[in-house]
Amino acid sequence: MSKQFVYLLSATAFFLAFTPVFAQTSAPSPAFEAAERALLEAEREQAAQWASLPYQSARDAYAQAQVLQLKRKKIDAERAAQTAEAQAALATAQTRQRKLAEQIERKISENNALRRNLLLGNGGNPP
Structure with missing residues (x-):
């Protein structure tokens, strides 16, 4: 047998051995891709x-x-x-809602503190 034939035979055997493995792994479906994107978004939002x-x-x-x-x-x-995907989207929406609610509460507290300062003046006595 020639060296070329042996190389061809071993390459063919390698191809035949691993082709079924590659054939079994298909591209992810649209549902899986959408779920992955939604999970990544939820992770970015710290859900x-x-x-x-x-x-x-x-x-x-x-x-x-x-x-x-x-x-x-x-x-x-x-x-x-x-x-x-649906649960990840829900987690993202709830996360955004809770973050916004926290920001609103912080702004309300800041506004109340400013209002008190304006009403009471700098020394704590009403003007």
Whole structure:
């Protein structure tokens, strides 16, 4: 046997051995991509701190979707990915709402302090 034939034979064997592995891993579905984007957005907004319950639900649903995908339960995996996306979006919305509510409370406190200072004057006595 020539060296070229041996190289060709070993390259073919390598290709045949690993082709099924690559064929099994397909591109992520739109539902999985949307869930990943929603989870990244929730992480950027610090949802784990501000809206921990829906954020954790989103993470759990996404993990479940991945397991279902490995078990080749495509429809169930898609539903779980959609649930993960919805929960992550909820966590993001709740986080933004809570941050805004905190900013509003801070502004109200600042305005009340300014109002007291104006009414009482600098020395604490009314003008």
